[in-house]
Amino acid sequence: MIAPPNTRRLTLSRPLDLRLTLAPTRYGKGDPSCLLRSDECFRATRTPTGPATVHLVVRDGGIEAEAWGPGADWALDQLPLLVGEHDDLEGFDPRTGVVAELVRRHPGLRIGASHRVMEALVPAVCAHQVSGFEGKRAHRQVMQAYGEPAPGPSGIELTVPPDPRILASTSHHDLHPLGLERARADVIRRAAARSVTVEAVVDQSPDEAEHRLRSIAGVGAWTAAVVRQVALGDADAVPMGDERSKHLVAWAFLGEPRGTDAQMLELLEPYRGHRGRVLRLLRAERPAPHRAGDEHRSA
Numbered sequence: 340m341i342a343p344p345n346t347r348r349l350t351l352s353r354p355l356d357l358r359l360t361l362a363p364t365r366y367g368k369g370d371p372s373c374l375l376r377s378d379e380c381f382r383a384t385r386t387p388t389g390p391a392t393v394h395l396v397v398r399d400g401g402i403e404a405e406a407w408g409p410g411a412d413w414a415l416d417q418l419p420l421l422v423g424e425h426d427d428l429e430g431f432d433p434r435t436g437v438v439a440e441l442v443r444r445h446p447g448l449r450i451g452a453s454h455r456v457m458e459a460l461v462p463a464v465c466a467h468q469v470s471g472f473e474g475k476r477a478h479r480q481v482m483q484a485y486g487e488p489a490p491g492p493s494g495i496e497l498t499v500p501p502d503p504r505i506l507a508s509t510s511h512h513d514l515h516p517l518g519l520e521r522a523r524a525d526v527i528r529r530a531a532a533r534s535v536t537v538e539a540v541v542d543q544s545p546d547e548a549e550h551r552l553r554s555i556a557g558v559g560a561w562t563a564a565v566v567r568q569v570a571l572g573d574a575d576a577v578p579m580g581d582e583r584s585k586h587l588v589a590w591a592f593l594g595e596p597r598g599t600d601a602q603m604l605e606l607l608e609p610y611r612g613h614r615g616r617v618l619r620l621l622r623a624e625r626p627a628p629h630r631a632g633d634e635h636r637s638a
Contacts, residue, residue: 344411356446372499383491
């Protein structure tokens with residue numbers, strides 16, 4: 340018999356679009372750790388106190404949450420961070436132009452923080468220098484091979500992300516059949532071997548976290564920016580080398596279908612402190628012509 344869930348209710352301080360806010364924590368529709376709908380989410384995670392499954396429903400100006408597993412209390416305690424209750428909008432008040440219109444259309448998009456660094460880093464490495472399809476497939480196969488069934492109600496078949504100790508013990512030969520060549524496999528193995536240090540970046544400043552993450556051989560600016568935004572809730576993180584992001588910015592601000600990293604930084608500079616937020620708003624709209632070949636990422 341499944342034990343009854345721990346429950347919590349969180350009153351929201353401002354509008355919340357649950358799907359847009361939690362979208363970065365789901366790595367494709369086939370992510371076996373997450374079921375995400377417009378106002379409901381089931382999410383499996385590996386907390387410092389053990390695996391947990393969290394069920395969130397937006398209702399009557401708040402979130403009703405229930406959680407199962409050894410990590411249930413920890414996951415519920417992190418709920419305000421996860422859904423962006425602490426998202427700081429200071430310095431972000433666009434009154435006119437494309438960004439102001441995006442804010443008007445998506446008032447409930449927030450920058451949340453999962454505070455699970457390895458859970459953000461592994462899929463980011465899987466997506467490194469390959470198409471979005473290939474990255475999501477590799478991440479899904481790693482989850483299926485090394486994850487474990489998530490606690491929770493029957494009928495919701497989720498997978499808890501792999502224990503870093505297990506990933507650290509793999510060889511690149513183990514990971515190659517899952518769609519990871521030696522370079523990406525070794526980055527995951529190195530990060531997993533330092534998982535205690537890696538997870539500790541949630542208590543550091545963005546610059547310190549960037550330095551710590553990039554001290555892992557193979558982790559570059561793009562991967563570190565993804566981790567900073569998803570795990571740390573860094574609203575200014577810009578994924579340099581991301582083909583889709585620079586083209587989105589060029590299309591939205593200039594009406595040009597293709598852009599460069601330098602151009603992206605120049606156009607986003609007026610929003611410094613919230614440049615990653617602007618990118619999230621642009622992604623919510625998908626305003627630019629999109630092609631599979633544009634999804635390759637740098638390190």
